[in-house]
Amino acid sequence: MSFSNIRRILSEPVIWIGLLVPVCFVIFMCCGTYSAGFSDLLNPSPMLAAVLKLRAARLLCAFVVGGSLAVAGAACQAALRNPLAEPYILGVSGGASVGAAAAIILGLAMISEFFIPAFSFVGAVFALMLVLGMARCWAADTPASIALAGIVIGSMCSSLLMFIISISNSHELNGITWWLLGSLQPSGSMLLAFSAASLLMATLLFTLLGREVDAVTFGEETAFSLGADPKKLSYILLGVSSLLAACSVAVSGIIGFVGLIIPHIIRNLFGSQHRRLFPLCMLTGGIFLMGCDTFARCIFATRELPVGVITSFIGGPFFLWVLSRRRAWEG
Amino acid sequence: MGRMNCNEDLIAANNITFAYQPGKQVLNGVNFRLPKGSVAAIVGPNGVGKSTILKILCGYLQPASGEVLLEGRPIKSYDNLERSRLVAAVPQNIYAPIPFTVEQVVKMGRLARISRYSRLTREDKEVIARTMHDLNIAVFAGRAIGELSGGERQRVMIATALAQEPDLLLLDEPTSHLDIGNSARVIKALINWQRQKGSSILIVTHDVQMAARVCERIILLKNGNVLGDGNPHQVLTRESLFQAYGHGVSSFISPIDGLPVILPDLPDAEY
Numbered sequence: 001m002s003f004s005n006i007r008r009i010l011s012e013p014v015i016w017i018g019l020l021v022p023v024c025f026v027i028f029m030c031c032g033t034y035s036a037g038f039s040d041l042l043n044p045s046p047m048l049a050a051v052l053k054l055r056a057a058r059l060l061c062a063f064v065v066g067g068s069l070a071v072a073g074a075a076c077q078a079a080l081r082n083p084l085a086e087p088y089i090l091g092v093s094g095g096a097s098v099g100a101a102a103a104i105i106l107g108l109a110m111i112s113e114f115f116i117p118a119f120s121f122v123g124a125v126f127a128l129m130l131v132l133g134m135a136r137c138w139a140a141d142t143p144a145s146i147a148l149a150g151i152v153i154g155s156m157c158s159s160l161l162m163f164i165i166s167i168s169n170s171h172e173l174n175g176i177t178w179w180l181l182g183s184l185q186p187s188g189s190m191l192l193a194f195s196a197a198s199l200l201m202a203t204l205l206f207t208l209l210g211r212e213v214d215a216v217t218f219g220e221e222t223a224f225s226l227g228a229d230p231k232k233l234s235y236i237l238l239g240v241s242s243l244l245a246a247c248s249v250a251v252s253g254i255i256g257f258v259g260l261i262i263p264h265i266i267r268n269l270f271g272s273q274h275r276r277l278f279p280l281c282m283l284t285g286g287i288f289l290m291g292c293d294t295f296a297r298c299i300f301a302t303r304e305l306p307v308g309v310i311t312s313f314i315g316g317p318f319f320l321w322v323l324s325r326r327r328a329w330e331g
Numbered sequence: 332m333g334r335m336n337c338n339e340d341l342i343a344a345n346n347i348t349f350a351y352q353p354g355k356q357v358l359n360g361v362n363f364r365l366p367k368g369s370v371a372a373i374v375g376p377n378g379v380g381k382s383t384i385l386k387i388l389c390g391y392l393q394p395a396s397g398e399v400l401l402e403g404r405p406i407k408s409y410d411n412l413e414r415s416r417l418v419a420a421v422p423q424n425i426y427a428p429i430p431f432t433v434e435q436v437v438k439m440g441r442l443a444r445i446s447r448y449s450r451l452t453r454e455d456k457e458v459i460a461r462t463m464h465d466l467n468i469a470v471f472a473g474r475a476i477g478e479l480s481g482g483e484r485q486r487v488m489i490a491t492a493l494a495q496e497p498d499l500l501l502l503d504e505p506t507s508h509l510d511i512g513n514s515a516r517v518i519k520a521l522i523n524w525q526r527q528k529g530s531s532i533l534i535v536t537h538d539v540q541m542a543a544r545v546c547e548r549i550i551l552l553k554n555g556n557v558l559g560d561g562n563p564h565q566v567l568t569r570e571s572l573f574q575a576y577g578h579g580v581s582s583f584i585s586p587i588d589g590l591p592v593i594l595p596d597l598p599d600a601e602y
Contacts (some may be wrong), residue, residue: 208447215439217429221422224391227415227443272431293478
């Protein structure tokens with residue numbers, strides 16, 4: 001391997017953001033009510049060891065969910081040629097949550113924990129199809145109208161969710177409420193492992209398809225002329241991102257805006273080419289949600305906030321900023 | 332072997348019909364063939380199906396009946412990559428929602444020529460640099476495509492199509508957003524490229540003066556049919572233009588280049 005090759009690899013942002021992941025992981029491990037120094041990490045007391053184990057599992061979970069949401073957001077934005085697209089805004093997360101609640105109330109979640117992500121996936125795809133169908137009926141595939149349709153479907157999903165909660169008996173209610181609280185403390189390791197595997201496979205697939213994804217953002221005709229298959233590619237992108245969104249909803253409930261914030265920041269810092277964007281989104285989305293969750297865990301000494309509160313607090317103004325910037329472009 | 336026996340035509344449209352909605356026929360049996368190395372234009376009134384023909388010729392739309400032969404083979408039988416190395420199309424509407432830089436966009440022209448597991452070769456980079464230079468867009472290579480004006484964006488998309496190094500370049504209104512100077516520069520770059528490569532260009536345009544000057548072959552469409560097909564002198568006559576556009580025109584031969592100049596009759600000019 002020549003010197004220039006080594007230099008090229010070292011200058012690749014994926015490498016050093018990849019190195020940043022374990023650094024952040026260790027720092028976030030130390031934060032919390034039961035604070036620990038770096039030296040304690042190497043030689044913990046039994047009490048601290050138990051706390052650290054919990055924290056590690058939770059950080060891992062945050063990384064997988066954050067990465068999934070960011071990659072799904074980037075994929076939706078490319079497939080729909082819409083910088084506002086994101087699983088939460090598109091109503092996909094809402095659909096997934098209804099699916100998951102249905103799995104719990106039907107008692108299927110007791111049979112196997114995989115019924116939750118399976119039903120989430122069905123709900124997510126169903127919501128996505130409704131949103132795209134609505135936008136097409138209005139004969140306007142514009143970014144704002146798709147976002148609007150997503151908001152409508154999302155709020156209908158949340159009322160459906162409330163309906164499910166109101167008719168459920170106390171035993172099922174317990175399950176739904178626990179899941180709805182959306183803690184990133186993983187309940188089952190199998191589900192988390194499945195989500196992590198999906199995330200890795202999806203990122204690898206999207207990265208290999210990166211150049212075609214670039215072409216797809218220029219519209220079907222241009223993409224077709226360049227040699228991509230825009231229809232097939234859009235189905236792959238939307239289908240796989242629905243799976244990622246469904247997994248993260250099944251693991252941790254609805255967490256909004258990660259898929260909007262992260263791809264925008266990465267594009268501004270490292271450019272838009274999807275071969276680089278997808279792996280960077282996975283890593284940065286993971287770091288971002290680990291950070292948000294650590295903040296949610298530590299801000300009040302005696303209680304913790306749901307992490308979705310933090311991401312929405314950051315994401316709402318960010319959404320408005322992106323919207324206003326697009327106005328400036330188009331006008 | 333088979334390919335050589337068929338004919339010398341690069342692309343042939345055989346009796347093509349098309350309708351976006353049932354009952355509303357856009358094309359009713361369009362026939363023409365384009366030999367290798369030719370420059371042709373399709374002209375005709377608004378909504379006559381000019382852009383639709385381009386979309387069918389590049390294989391994006393399937394005709395309701397009839398077929399398109401690319402080098403003697405039905406275009407349907409080509410796979411995406413194979414076809415993209417032969418035909419490049421620049422549509423009229425260009426979306427650019429994601430802020431790619433101009434250089435990144437032109438690089439996409441090499442999509443069909445590089446494996447997804449490899450990087451751009453030195454040859455790829457040379458082609459990209461040359462087309463960016465030819466279309467005078469190298470100066471804003473690092474700017475985001477969304478920030479460009481319509482004309483600049485149009486040049487970027489033409490450069491991307493040239494980077495594909497196709498045998499047939501299909502252009503839908505390539506100069507609609509360009510001023511006189513840039514329009515002339517783009518046309519010159521296209522013609523130079525066409526002569527060097529021996530490729531073919533088919534342009535859909537409303538600009539009959541430009542078509543008369545640049546193309547040895549003009550196809551005039553009316554109501555989804557070919558009304559005239561031949562050199563500018565044969566096609567751009569007063570009679571056939573009146574028939575096509577339903578409006579009187581004056582036509583005279585320019586003393587400068589000996590080619591027809593078309594002026595629409597306006598109220599002032601009718602005395």
